[in-house]
Amino acid sequence: MAGIEKGLFRAEVAGNEKLSSACRLIRFARPEGFPDAKPGHFVAVRVNSSPVPLLRRPYSIMDLTETELVLLVKVVGPGSRLLGEAEVGDWMDIAGPLGGTVFPSPDGEDAVFVGGGTGLAPMIFAARTWKREKDSANTYLIHGAATSEELLGTFCEEDFTKVFRSTMDGSEGFNGDAVSFLQSLLKDGAISASKLYSCGPAGMVKSLELKVSTRFDSHYTSLEAVMACGVGACRGCTVPSREEEGRKLMAVCSDGTVFDASQIAWEDWE
């Protein structure tokens, strides 16, 4: 795989903080020799040493500092449950950093980040990285969730110029989905930006691309997928994309995870 140094590491859990009913912030001490990562890179965590659950679980990097590797974990199945139960001092096997592409910098222009659920994680990493590098001007986060109980926005308030929240049941923030919210914010002139970045459920990203992306110069999205190898070998996590010569299947793990959203053949993706 081109361009990125990666490896296998043993990482010690340094913190496990509850953010919502289902979501946790898992902090690992950065393993010695763990390469620098960029926004959009991910790691694959082996949650235990038994064959159930079998595979490593992929997580976007939410932050990587000189001392910490931070992941945002939503408990949805047996793998994430074990990771969510991790205690300080536990050790886990981590492969990373993985991914063949990263979010391109906004180059000093204003940017909108749309994070659905734990799709928030790479949005935070991007905002923090570019703030450190002074690469972005204004950054707006639209964070959508099903209910107020699942909203995660408060802990990352200072990472963005402004944070907007929406819930599908209207229990907090805008009543509706994140895409409709962004549409109304743009219409009202509450925000304006030239760059759009997103990560979240496929339905949300597809809707962003089809309904809103024309208001921006570019829309880059980090896709989620079930993965086995995480390095492009097994071809298990493919997504249909538009190429000059027609349709092509791209591996989310190694051809992405970050794609120009206009290159995804959304109509062919289930």
Place this chain on the structure above:
Amino acid sequence: MSTTGSIKVTIGDILFDNPVFLASGPAGYGEEYDGFIDLQRLGGIVTKTVTYEPKAGNPGTRLQETPGGLLNSVGLENVGASVFFGEKLPRLLDRGIRPIVSLAAEDWDGYRKLLDAAADTGMIDIVELNLSCPNVERGGMAVGTDPRMISRYVGHAKDILSGAAIIAKLTPNVQDIGRLALAAEEAGASAITAINTIVGMDIDIRVKKPVFKRKRAGLSGPAIFPVALEAVWRIVNTVDIPVIGVGGIDSVDDALKFFMAGAAAVQVGTAIFYDSHLPEKIVTELEKNGIPASINTEGN
């Protein structure tokens, strides 16, 4: 085979430094695992199955984890003969990695073209015929369950790749895998690889549909190890050529069990996804304690 001394193994005329390989499919083209696996330390890698034309593979969901297993419906996605022989294979050879080239075809015409292309490279001294993929419409298992077809495919490979070692990789989705192995041996195969994935399926109860577009998929991983072990035991009792054990190796001990069943070599597949150092750990164990002798004294 010995319990001490050299752990080198010979298949056909090819001498391998040790009898631990990566299995076709999970191994990709090898280069993907840079930073994860020291490929030079392994006996070799069986490259991702290549077909004559590039193949996009199957649409829709391709992976589904099961307790101790992994269902896949990748469908032999690969870069095709031209890119494989022109780019992928030379890169492995340049790096001193020992490839065993996995070949498959959708029909006889494609098979002939593929073998001709392989022969033209002048680089191929050992191949593994994938006569057993359950995830493709034609070729694969349809060929691999018929002893006459196995005989025809192995025989043609012998003719075209003269001097090369031909390994036949067999499917367990038959009543008697020993019969298939015998057909391959009689047609001139240098070795048998057993097993490929086991046919399985899953249903998504929320949408009331099979998880995979093709409904059926191939099961790999620790869940299939006992099936693979029995198949290897059975084949060792049926043929005289070396048998390469593959299917569900999850630990060093599992590899030792294949050798005790009479295997001459082993391949690690699904486990490299979650325990990428396992093949190297098996090599280290063999270097330390030798290859265990076969306890399989049944049959011939």
